[in-house]
Amino acid sequence: MAELEVPVLSVKQLNKQFGNGCPSCKDKESGDMIKNYCRECGTVYACRDVTFDVYQGEVLGIVGESGSGKSTLMKSLYFDQEVTNGEMYVAGFENGKKNVLNESAQKKRYIRNHLMGKVYQNPILGLKMNFSSIGNIAEKLISAGNRHVGSMETRGASLLEEVNIPIHRMKEEPRNFSGGMQQRVQIAKALSNNPPILLLDEVTTGLDLSVQASVLDLIKGLQRELNISIVLVSHDLGVIRMLADRTLVMLEGKVVEQGLTDQILEDPQHPYTQQLVHSLL
Amino acid sequence: MNKSYNFAFFDEGSKREIRRATLKAIAIPGYQVPFASREMPIGRGWGTGGLQLTLSLIGKEDVLKVIDQGSDESVNAVNIKKLVSDTTGIRTTDSTREATLIQSRHRVPEVSLQQDQILILQVPLPEPLRSFEPSEYETKKLHAEREYSGAWLMLFEQIMKYGTMATDADHPVMVHDRYVSAPSPIPRFDNPKLDYSEALILLGAGREKKVYAVPPFTKVTSLAFDDYEFEKESFANRECILCTSKDVFLDELVDQDTGATYFQCNDTSNCLDIVNQKQSLGVK
Numbered sequence: 001m002a003e004l005e006v007p008v009l010s011v012k013q014l015n016k017q018f019g020n021g022c023p024s025c026k027d028k029e030s031g032d033m034i035k036n037y038c039r040e041c042g043t044v045y046a047c048r049d050v051t052f053d054v055y056q057g058e059v060l061g062i063v064g065e066s067g068s069g070k071s072t073l074m075k076s077l078y079f080d081q082e083v084t085n086g087e088m089y090v091a092g093f094e095n096g097k098k099n100v101l102n103e104s105a106q107k108k109r110y111i112r113n114h115l116m117g118k119v120y121q122n123p124i125l126g127l128k129m130n131f132s133s134i135g136n137i138a139e140k141l142i143s144a145g146n147r148h149v150g151s152m153e154t155r156g157a158s159l160l161e162e163v164n165i166p167i168h169r170m171k172e173e174p175r176n177f178s179g180g181m182q183q184r185v186q187i188a189k190a191l192s193n194n195p196p197i198l199l200l201d202e203v204t205t206g207l208d209l210s211v212q213a214s215v216l217d218l219i220k221g222l223q224r225e226l227n228i229s230i231v232l233v234s235h236d237l238g239v240i241r242m243l244a245d246r247t248l249v250m251l252e253g254k255v256v257e258q259g260l261t262d263q264i265l266e267d268p269q270h271p272y273t274q275q276l277v278h279s280l281l
Numbered sequence: 282m283n284k285s286y287n288f289a290f291f292d293e294g295s296k297r298e299i300r301r302a303t304l305k306a307i308a309i310p311g312y313q314v315p316f317a318s319r320e321m322p323i324g325r326g327w328g329t330g331g332l333q334l335t336l337s338l339i340g341k342e343d344v345l346k347v348i349d350q351g352s353d354e355s356v357n358a359v360n361i362k363k364l365v366s367d368t369t370g371i372r373t374t375d376s377t378r379e380a381t382l383i384q385s386r387h388r389v390p391e392v393s394l395q396q397d398q399i400l401i402l403q404v405p406l407p408e409p410l411r412s413f414e415p416s417e418y419e420t421k422k423l424h425a426e427r428e429y430s431g432a433w434l435m436l437f438e439q440i441m442k443y444g445t446m447a448t449d450a451d452h453p454v455m456v457h458d459r460y461v462s463a464p465s466p467i468p469r470f471d472n473p474k475l476d477y478s479e480a481l482i483l484l485g486a487g488r489e490k491k492v493y494a495v496p497p498f499t500k501v502t503s504l505a506f507d508d509y510e511f512e513k514e515s516f517a518n519r520e521c522i523l524c525t526s527k528d529v530f531l532d533e534l535v536d537q538d539t540g541a542t543y544f545q546c547n548d549t550s551n552c553l554d555i556v557n558q559k560q561s562l563g564v565k
Contacts, residue, residue, distance in 0.1 A: 033504045135438045142430040142437065148507045149440055171441055
């Protein structure tokens with residue numbers, strides 16, 4: 001029998017806590033807790049034993065209320081912050097055999113630059129606002145080792161064209177752009193070195209509906225075309241319904257339910273998911 | 282010699298601290314070593330980094346040359362020479378060959394340096410990544426992880442904006458294939474002189490409190506792209522109006538009376554040497 005398909009990204013028992021913890025919150029179920037906040041020592045348990053796999057060409061959606069640990073999880077995946085403990089395996093690095101969270105900062109940077117792309121909710125975090133748009137895309141390419149101006153310019157221009165930024169504005173700084181355009185420049189940047197994994201953190205939040213639609217269209221199109229794997233965080237169930245193949249529901253730092261998106265939306269099991277789906281307008 | 286000061290202005294403890302930082306800098310080529318920059322009788326930003334290195338290294342046998350933008354006679358150069366000779370009693374010179382210590386601002390002398398010489402460059406901004414990343418905490422990490430895409434990105438931006446790398450001075454260099462460093466605001470013309478230099482090159486930034494070094498015979502490459510190579514300033518078909526030298530760094534000047542532009546050596550002592558040599562040989 002053929003071997004089972006290997007996940008592109010595999011996360012096991014990822015924990016992130018802010019604070020040292022104390023005896024009273026050691027046992028998280030019975031301790032003196034308000035949600036995921038310890039009353040005794042003030043520790044916040046942002047991610048608790050989060051485990052999931054993402055396969056080639058799959059879009060994994062993550063939903064949850066604000067404060068449920070979605071963004072903390074995304075930051076941990078992109079090494080924007082250290083995790084407390086946990087394991088993460090990336091197929092493109094050492095054949096997915098090594099826990100990348102234990103690697104050196106240099107190796108983590110390599111994985112970030114070569115195997116991942118991230119689009120932040122706030123473009124200020126993902127773009128250098130005082131560098132040109134083409135320069136922002138080149139930054140990712142330079143980090144990945146490219147030292148050829150001509151090829152970077154061609155690649156940048158074709159990506160910007162793909163995300164519908166007019167070529168005559170490519171040398172303009174993103175701070176002159178509208179929010180939607182900035183978001184599209186971010187997407188172009190994240191895609192520039194053909195990453196097998198793309199992380200999208202609330203990409204459409206704060207954009208108006210028509211721009212939202214075009215950004216989602218773009219993401220869906222690129223994902224089909226390039227067959228990349230996407231982890232998509234959103235609290236908008238419409239976005240999840242449209243893009244995600246599978247969905248995790250997070251609450252108070254824990255994954256409370258996971259399954260095929262249709263299943264979760266049509267037949268939610270956990271009380272929180274039921275509430276979430278029913279409050280959908 | 283003014284006896285009210287210790288030899289070379291500083292107390293011995295200060296000199297030792299600066300020398301210790303210097304030794305570390307030589308041991309890690311291109312790495313910026315922090316040091317306790319002293320208060321000086323000249324303002325920070327006027328060459329205090331270079332001056333502190335000079336004072337910490339100078340001995341009774343040394344001969345000092347100080348250059349400011351290629352000139353031995355500018356106010357800054359003259360004042361620094363005066364301070365050092367007043368507090369040490371050592372001899373100063375204009376001749377590059379004769380000097381054992383050469384403190385310089387913005388130039389590497391045209392005459393190639395020898396193994397027994399030390400070149401000390403004054404540095405205003407030692408951090409090559411500063412305009413890309415304002416936080417020192419972050420740039421320290423970038424250096425540690427050898428993450429220099431910021432330095433290349435700044436050159437890329439210039440190519441996008443101006444069609445060429447527009448660094449006129451302080452074009453970043455890679456020292457010993459490890460640290461990207463600022464070569465101080467020397468013109469691009471002087472960057473290749475750092476590569477496998479026979480003399481020890483020390484760089485001191487007084488305001489920023491950093492010392493770094495290019496040890497003798499160390500590889501120094503100017504950053505460039507595969508399809509945009511590093512280029513020196515070109516003075517093709519130009520020569521010095523005084524000594525007719527070609528292939529030296531020239532200043533473009535305007536004749537006040539006629540309004541015509543002409544070119545003259547930037548390195549004044551080298552120019553004078555050549556003129557004297559020609560006269561003694563009887564060439565007109």
